[in-house]
Amino acid sequence: MTTVDSGVLTRCVEAATLAPSLHNSQPWRFRITGRAVEVYADPSRRLDALDASGRELLLSVGAALFTLRLALRAQGWTPEHVLFPEPGTPNLVARVEPAREATPSETVTALAAAIPRRHTNRWPFAAAVVPADAIEELTRAAGDEGATLTIAGAVSRDAILGLGQAAERRLRADGGYRAELGRWTRPARGRHDGVPPTAVGPWDALERLPLRDFGLMHAQPWRTSERFEAHPTIAVLATHGDGPPQWVLAGQALQHVLLVATRLGLATTPISQPVEIPEIRELLTKTATGRWAQMIIRIGYGPPAATTPRRPLTETLRDESR
Template structure:
């Protein structure tokens, strides 16, 4: 964030809030669909879901759309906190507008801590990494740091042991096959991965990983549309896999999952870890139920792979002019 935008103030100007929104657009989303919009208001920002960007085949209920918006919401909160203010959040504040996901208010000034600085500095460096990771183990204290990040956002992060990891990989492969059999799947994937001149969304070829010949890592098969060669040396044989869950499974919990997901991903980036959110096993209801601890009321929302790897390429982001609504009534 520009240095000129920081410093001691009593309020945040529209220019600074706009830069906070710009930071929020760096959040992850399904197929980089970026299904969010924002509106500056006196003393804060309204965060909207953009239903035009929902993936009908992969996400018919809009669960992953709200997870994506939740990730942007957390990033917006963090950007405001980085400016030296405490953000407040009200989820779904208007019963008459289902697409108004959150109303973020700028609270009282508060000194910026080193932890906030480090987490905010990770925003620009967090990129989904679909390439092989090193075979190095992730230390237990680092994994505990990630679990704590999820807890701080009201979610639960479980690190899979060896049997659970192998089961998750098998379930992910099964889910991927079932997804490919769905009508419209190829057309939808083509919509979000087809190259285009000046395109500022979707998954570019630079962000697509190689084919995992041994199927040890549950990476989505983008090779359906453009054949990819196996990676020399292959993927790590024993990936570190985590499952992010929430207590409950409604719209508010999906937003909570998105905020927790982004906090975990940024905390991992801070720890020099590469990350891959994996959504296939939670896109098939029958497979998702196998990952859900229904007895405890915890619902699986996302699978995350972490490890040490080379930096991944950034994916494009839409300009503010496309996501920042003008003040006043919603143009819809």
């Protein structure tokens, strides 16, 4: 069996830490042991007020898992992974192993190059329509991971935005939510997680888009009020079934979609408020077919977005291969 250089695995883990997560909480840990990389959920970084079930935590870990798999492919390895390989260790979400060497395709190389360029964009998007071929590619990316991505029509879009606004209002009224949001958005020197002021973006002057109201937490006199696009492209990411394996699957599909969008020059904003309140999430779920909404994504053409910090590998990786 061909030996895998531990430096390759370390670089792939470092790429995985660039995945998106709720409030940039980065709720993951990694362990390199032999040829394998183990991906763990870090329950100490779960957001209690927003994510009591741990669903969004596992979406975040799933996004990191997909990024790790992609990084390995870009390094010339075909990865194999097993979800929840040890039932007695529920925080061990996946074990990933480079199975065999394989020259990366141009598609893999281009997608991996998008990893450091992908950022949540909370700024107004242009009025330009997202082309049908781009929509088809994004839909296919979700399907490749076993999920579905459905672009909302005009009526569905307005309904989803209305549900998002209702969810945001309910969340704002929750003192626990406000306190939690404050902990993850309060500026702090040298902090390597959370959402810094530079990544917050402006207010929506018409308050149509259910963007997270970070401004509630601390004064931001610099934050402008701007008009956002009147007819945003809104997509619903869904899975068949709703449990920990499906949540991890949804996270992988989410990151695949976001990276394809980045490669195509599209900006994206994951919108999670409508799926954070169970009663509202059920309205987005097709119970007859067993399709559960896992995330709402806004897609379009936007200005460059600021990066968010990442924790150093010394905090997230344990290397037992040396």
